[in-house]
Amino acid sequence: MENSEALALSAALLAAAGDLTQRIHAGVLARGFEGLRPAHGFAFARLAPDGATVTDLAAHLGVTKQAASQLVEELARKGYVERRPHPEDARARLVVMTERGWACARAAEEAAAEAVRPWAALLGEQGVRHLRTALLAVAPGGPVRPTW
Amino acid sequence: MENSEALALSAALLAAAGDLTQRIHAGVLARGFEGLRPAHGFAFARLAPDGATVTDLAAHLGVTKQAASQLVEELARKGYVERRPHPEDARARLVVMTERGWACARAAEEAAAEAVRPWAALLGEQGVRHLRTALLAVAPGGPVRPTW
DNA sequence: CTCTTATGGTCAAGCAGCTTGACCAATTCG
DNA sequence: CGAATTGGTCAAGCTGCTTGACCATAAGAG
Numbered sequence: 349m350e351n352s353e354a355l356a357l358s359a360a361l362l363a364a365a366g367d368l369t370q371r372i373h374a375g376v377l378a379r380g381f382e383g384l385r386p387a388h389g390f391a392f393a394r395l396a397p398d399g400a401t402v403t404d405l406a407a408h409l410g411v412t413k414q415a416a417s418q419l420v421e422e423l424a425r426k427g428y429v430e431r432r433p434h435p436e437d438a439r440a441r442l443v444v445m446t447e448r449g450w451a452c453a454r455a456a457e458e459a460a461a462e463a464v465r466p467w468a469a470l471l472g473e474q475g476v477r478h479l480r481t482a483l484l485a486v487a488p489g490g491p492v493r494p495t496w
Numbered sequence: 497m498e499n500s501e502a503l504a505l506s507a508a509l510l511a512a513a514g515d516l517t518q519r520i521h522a523g524v525l526a527r528g529f530e531g532l533r534p535a536h537g538f539a540f541a542r543l544a545p546d547g548a549t550v551t552d553l554a555a556h557l558g559v560t561k562q563a564a565s566q567l568v569e570e571l572a573r574k575g576y577v578e579r580r581p582h583p584e585d586a587r588a589r590l591v592v593m594t595e596r597g598w599a600c601a602r603a604a605e606e607a608a609a610e611a612v613r614p615w616a617a618l619l620g621e622q623g624v625r626h627l628r629t630a631l632l633a634v635a636p637g638g639p640v641r642p643t644w
Numbered sequence: 645c646t647c648t649t650a651t652g653g654t655c656a657a658g659c660a661g662c663t664t665g666a667c668c669a670a671t672t673c674g
Numbered sequence: 675c676g677a678a679t680t681g682g683t684c685a686a687g688c689t690g691c692t693t694g695a696c697c698a699t700a701a702g703a704g
Contacts, residue, residue, distance in 0.1 A: 349609065349612065349613075349616070349621070349624065350609075351602075351605040351606055351608065351609040352605060353628065354605065354608040354609035354611075354612040354613075355604065355605045355608045355609075356628065356632070357608075357612055357624070357627070357628040357631065358516055358520065358608040358611070358612065359541065359635075360628065360631035360632045360635040361509070361512060361513050361516060361631050361635075362513050362516065362517065362538075363635040363636060364509060364513075364631055364634050364635045364636070365509050365510050365512075365513030365514075366513075367635070367636045368506055368509060368510065369510065372506060385690095387690090390510075393507065401652070401653090402652070402653065402654095403651080403652055403653080411690095411691070411692090412691075412692065412693085413652075413653070413654090414653090414654075414655090414691080414692075414693085415690070415691055415692075417653065417654065418690075418691085419690090421654095434652090437651090437652075437699075437700075438698085438699055438700085439651070439652045439653070439698060439699040439700070440651090440652055440653080440699090441652080441653075454499075456503065457499040457500060457502065457503045458499055460499070460502040460503045460505075460506040461497065461498075461499040461502035461503075463502075463506070464497065464502045464505055464506065465497075465502075467633075467634050468497070470633045470634060471630055471633060471634070473497070475630060476497065476505070478626065478630070479505070479627070479630045479631075479634075480501065480504065480505040480508065482619055482623060482626070482627045482630075483505065483508035483509050483512055483627075484504065484508045485615075485618045485619060486508075486512050486615050486618060486619070486627075487507075487508040487509075487511040487512045487515070488511060488512075488515045533661095535661095549681070549682090550681070550682065550683095551680080551681055551682080559661095559662070559663090560662075560663065560664085561681075561682070561683090562662080562663075562664085562682090562683075562684090563661070563662055563663075565682065565683065566661075566662085567661090569683095582681090585670075585671075585680090585681075586669085586670055586671085587669060587670040587671070587680070587681045587682070588670090588680090588681055588682080589681080589682075
């Protein structure tokens, strides 16, 4: 593959990601969840299964734990998450999503589905499935880096 | 497509984009171009063909023209771009890339190619081509939004 | 069991990149 | 011509992140 093709691929990927982020964010906002930024969505992704500590979150988001702590404070103040004592470590605090947090996560799912829907018209159902498979294969498991 | 599948697709796309951005940035840095942030790459993309005005750039990056102006000032100070009088409008200034700017753009191409190369092992040459085609189809032509 | 070291978390101050607001110069249109 | 628009910069302010310092608990060495 030529360099220029790789650049075109990269540019398209980045443009699609930017557009998608914006659409999901707008969709979440439209569903009545205010005061959120896209970075909060990445936090939810880490918190969703069983909660997480601030340090876990920091590693996942690729920021300092101070930054993660501020983010959690903000989400807690707005009622999306709760800090509970950690069952196994008295130093740590387990950050878990509230019911409102889960509702917001569901809204994000809906918004994502809505944003992706028009792609089926361009690529076909089959094409979208292939795209999803390919992206899952190349996507890293490591920390999400929301900052460009 | 189920909502959860759309979310998985979105998450993979965003993770891949974040990873790719980071790798390209690191590759450009490794090739000796310092003091740059990923956002500058998006500026180059707009400047590359024939240069652009600050206002054009602002629209392309989705920021205010003041922010774009600062960015240009920074790139100019570091020798990547030059401000020339606009040939058709005495108010405007045409921002064009210097030779060093072009060298940096080539470095970005190489870094992109390097970052994408391992994907061929996962998807096959054919698979990468399909991925590129699909992304080009869904990528918006509009402004790139580097801020999450 | 203590002493040292590592780990989870917060407080405080500073910085970088962006925004809003005001303003000037050149252009366009009535 | 005069009014309104457009390209660009200057200045001040905000927000999210960083570095640095610090405390409480935990884990490991002796």
